[in-house]
Structures are given as C-alpha cells and as structure tokens.
Amino acid sequence: MPVSDSAAAKRRSVRALAPLNLFLADVRDGVGPYLAIYLLTVRHWAPGPIGVAMALPGLVAVLLQTPAGTLVDTTKRKRELLVLASIVVALSCVAAVTFTIRPVIYLTQALTGAATTVYAPVVAAITLGLVGHRRFAHQTGRNEAFNHAGNVLAAALAGLIGYYWRYEGIFYLVALMCVLGSWSALRIAPPAINHDLARGCGPDDEPTEDADAPAEATGAAAGFREVLANPRLLRFAGAVVLFHFANAAMLPLVGQLLALGHPKASALFMSACIIVAQLVMIPVAAWVSKRPTEAGRKPIFLLAFAALPIRGVLYTLSGNAYYLVGVQILDGLAGGIFGVISVIMIADLTRGSGRFNFVQGAVTTALGIGAALSTAVAGYVVQQFGYRAAFLSLAAVAAAALVFFWLCVPETNPALATGGPAENKPADAAAAG
Known part of the structure; x- marks a missing residue:
C-alpha cells in the first residue's frame, strides 16, 4: 500500500x-443504573439483592x-474483540427482559461484566496505536467527549422509552447500541494500528506512516512482576480503588430514591441525572485533554477527588x-476528569514497558473491586440504616481517598515528575532496583 494510501487509511481510522x-x-456499563430501577419497580426486588445484581x-x-x-x-484482532464483546452484551440485555427468574438476571449481569472487560483497554490501545504518545492525551480527551455525548443521547432515549413505553425497551436500546458500536469498530483499518505503540512498547513516539509495516508487537516487554512492583503504580491503584468504592453506588442509590418518590417518572429523572452529568463531562474532558501537556496531571485529578x-x-x-x-453537576466534573487523566497517568507509568494494556486491566x-464492594455494601447499609447513612458513609470514604491521593500519589507527567521520564518506566525502575 502506498504511503499516501496508508496515511489516508490512518486518518479514516482515527475519525472512526x-x-x-x-x-x-x-x-x-450495560444497562447500568436503569437495572436497579427496573428490578425495584418492575420486578419488586429488595435493595439487598439489587445490590448483589449490580455488584x-x-x-x-x-x-x-x-x-x-x-x-x-x-x-492483533482488537476490532474483533470489541465486536464479540458487543454481541455478548446485546444477547444478555435481551435475555434479562425475556426471562423472569432471578438466576437469569444474575447470569446476564455476570456475562455483561465479562464482556465489558475488553472495552476500555481495546479502545485505549487502538487509540495509542493510531496516534502515538504525543497525541494520546488530546485524542483520549476527544474519545471521552464523544463517549459522554453518547451517554447523553442514550440517556435521553432511555428516559423517553421508559416513560412513554416500558422499561424493557431500555434493554433493547443497549442491544442496538452494541450493533452500531460493532459497525464503527470494523471501520478501523487493521494495518493503521501500530501494535508496538498500542501496548506502550517501542522507542518511537509516533506510529509509522507506512501501513505495510508489520503491525505486531516486536519490542521487548517488561515482566509482569517488574511492572506491578512499581510503588508509584501501586499507590495510584490504591487511590482510584478508594475513589470507585465511594463513587460507584451513589448514582444507583439516587435512582432508587427517585423511583420510590416518583415511580412513574423515575426513568425520566434517572435520565436527567445522567444527562446533566454527561453534559458537564463533555467540556471538562475536552479541557482536560489539553491541560496535561502544559501542567501536571495531579492538580487536575485532585479536583475530581475533592468533588x-x-x-x-x-x-x-x-x-x-x-x-x-x-x-449531578459534581458527578460530571469528577467523571470528566477521571475518564481522561486516569488513562493518561497509566500511560505515563507504563511508557516503555510494553505492558500498557496489562496494567490498564x-x-x-x-x-x-472498589465498585463491586461499593454497590453491595451500600445496598445493605440502606436496608439496615437508610439512604442518608449510606451516602454519608460513601462521602467519608471519598474524603479518605482525597487525602491518600494528595499525600501519597506523585506527579506522573514525564516533563514535571522528579527524576524525569525514566522514573515513570516500571521496567527500568525495577531493573535499577
């Protein structure tokens, strides 16, 4: 393939x-918080079992x-992974509203959890393999902006479907999104992806313009134990676990409160919660994607932890x-920052290791772990002590996460971090030790 054709294919792939x-x-996220409302208002489940299903x-x-x-x-079959995962999620959504026994709901949730494990690493890997490290922050912010716009669209449609038709229609909407997402994935040209860069390996900062070059990981990758022994990475992981423990249960609990107070309009109010947050996330993600090249990651991330x-x-x-x-405006602020900065910080911490997607996983x-414990524990706290106690408990964990991140997690921007870029490479740090 000529270089001009290669460059054109890459541009089309980036646009895809x-x-x-x-x-x-x-x-x-599958049907996400709508499942909690569906189980509460249509299936008449208690908060405890709902928490288990959400977890x-x-x-x-x-x-x-x-x-x-x-x-x-x-x-090298990253696109096909996305398509397979989407098929599983679509079938699980249809099965959840077709069968009424509780084990089926649990099974569909488990299958959804299994399938969605590939989405974040595959999208990030394809992005890095297409644009390289220098443009990664900007493209990640753009990805997140479109992701939040998609959530706004889906939430609006889900609210209208739940209000004017029935809740089961929301599950079919997600299945349709799976089909459209698969179509988009297949528009990406496989030769345009540099698989060395896609896993954070290789010396070049930008992928080659020659799409005929072998698109496979040929660089040396660090050992798994070497990567995971990096204390900077361990502290970062600890902070985000606390963040998600505090965050994951909040929106489902709000959805349950709205369902109890406004059973007929609960879908519309839940959609409003999501839309408000996502509308805030769109400009926040766009702003954040430009800031990491000019300033540190940590000060921006602190805003999310503080909210x-x-x-x-x-x-x-x-x-x-x-x-x-x-x-939910605060949810939008925190979510818009988290979705961009967390991926960029992982790319910083794994640069040169060849284990970007492994560490993402x-x-x-x-x-x-944090999210599953959050929804399960919060469900039983509500059952025993009420919604107010659950929200205050989650807020206390969030405050602890803020303090831990502030005191224990260092800056990861290679241009600003003490010791320079080498300190951000887990393989190099482990070898030096």
Whole structure:
C-alpha cells in the first residue's frame, strides 16, 4: 500500500474513533443504573439483592480484567474483540427482559461484566496505536467527549422509552447500541494500528506512516512482576480503588430514591441525572485533554477527588428530585476528569514497558473491586440504616481517598515528575532496583 494510501487509511481510522466511542458509551456499563430501577419497580426486588445484581459485573471483572488487558497486549484482532464483546452484551440485555427468574438476571449481569472487560483497554490501545504518545492525551480527551455525548443521547432515549413505553425497551436500546458500536469498530483499518505503540512498547513516539509495516508487537516487554512492583503504580491503584468504592453506588442509590418518590417518572429523572452529568463531562474532558501537556496531571485529578465527598454529603440535604438531579453537576466534573487523566497517568507509568494494556486491566480490576464492594455494601447499609447513612458513609470514604491521593500519589507527567521520564518506566525502575 502506498504511503499516501496508508496515511489516508490512518486518518479514516482515527475519525472512526468518534462514532465508536459515541455508540459504545451506553454499552460499556450495560444497562447500568436503569437495572436497579427496573428490578425495584418492575420486578419488586429488595435493595439487598439489587445490590448483589449490580455488584456482579464488577466481581466478574475482578477475575477477568487483568487477563483481558494481557490479551489486548498480545492480540492483533482488537476490532474483533470489541465486536464479540458487543454481541455478548446485546444477547444478555435481551435475555434479562425475556426471562423472569432471578438466576437469569444474575447470569446476564455476570456475562455483561465479562464482556465489558475488553472495552476500555481495546479502545485505549487502538487509540495509542493510531496516534502515538504525543497525541494520546488530546485524542483520549476527544474519545471521552464523544463517549459522554453518547451517554447523553442514550440517556435521553432511555428516559423517553421508559416513560412513554416500558422499561424493557431500555434493554433493547443497549442491544442496538452494541450493533452500531460493532459497525464503527470494523471501520478501523487493521494495518493503521501500530501494535508496538498500542501496548506502550517501542522507542518511537509516533506510529509509522507506512501501513505495510508489520503491525505486531516486536519490542521487548517488561515482566509482569517488574511492572506491578512499581510503588508509584501501586499507590495510584490504591487511590482510584478508594475513589470507585465511594463513587460507584451513589448514582444507583439516587435512582432508587427517585423511583420510590416518583415511580412513574423515575426513568425520566434517572435520565436527567445522567444527562446533566454527561453534559458537564463533555467540556471538562475536552479541557482536560489539553491541560496535561502544559501542567501536571495531579492538580487536575485532585479536583475530581475533592468533588466526590461534597457530592455525597449534598445528597443527604434534600430529597427533592430536581435538587438531586442538580447535584449531578459534581458527578460530571469528577467523571470528566477521571475518564481522561486516569488513562493518561497509566500511560505515563507504563511508557516503555510494553505492558500498557496489562496494567490498564490490573488497575481496572482494582476499580472493579472498589465498585463491586461499593454497590453491595451500600445496598445493605440502606436496608439496615437508610439512604442518608449510606451516602454519608460513601462521602467519608471519598474524603479518605482525597487525602491518600494528595499525600501519597506523585506527579506522573514525564516533563514535571522528579527524576524525569525514566522514573515513570516500571521496567527500568525495577531493573535499577
């Protein structure tokens, strides 16, 4: 293939990332908080079993996320992984509303958790393999902006479907998004992906313009134990686990409050919660994607950690539906920052190691632990002590996460971190030790 054709294919592939993130936005989390409302209002489940059902995807991810990241590091069939995962999520959504017995709900949630483990590492890997490290921050922010726009679109459609038709229609909407996301993934040209860069390996900062070059990982990768022994990475993982433990249960709990107070309009209010947050995330993600090249990652990330305990406390001050929706502005601020900066910091910490996607999987496993424990524990706290106690407990964990991140997690920007870029390479640090 001539170089001009190669460059054109790469440009088309980069453009395909926009619809990919748009359509996969609602797929990456399955039916998410709508499941909690569906189980409460349609199936009449108690809060405890709802918490278990909401926790299952995270528990499955704990087992499979790290192997999924390793698979993404080694495979050249990244597009096909996205398509396969989307098929599983679509079938699980249809099965969840077709069968009424509780084990089926648990099984579909487990399958959704297994399938969605590949989404984040594959999209990040394809992005890095297409644009390289220098443009990674900007493209990640653009990806996140389209992801949040997709969440706005899906939430609006889900609210209308739930209000004017029935809740089951929301599950079919997610299945349709799976189909459109698969179509977008297949628009990416496989030769345009540099698989060395896609796993954080290789000396070049930008992928080659020659799409005829072998698109396979040929650089030496660090050992798994060497990468995971990096104390900077371990402290970062600990901070984000605490963040997700505090964050994951908040929106489902708000959804349950809205469902109890406004059963007919609960879908519309839940959609409003999501839309408000996602509308804030779009400009925040775009802004954040430009800042890391000019300033440190840590000061920006601190804003996300600081917003979370405030949000938890604010939920306890009023049960007014419009007030609860308004508090979601803070969710948008934190989520917009987290979605961009967390991936960039992982890329910093793994640069040159060849284990970018493995570490993404390992960190996401840690996030799954925090999220699964959050929804399960919060469900039973509500059952025993009420919603106010649950929100205050989550806010306390969020405050602890803020302090830990502030004191224990260092800056990762290679241009600003003490010791320079070499300190951000786990393989080099382990070898030096």
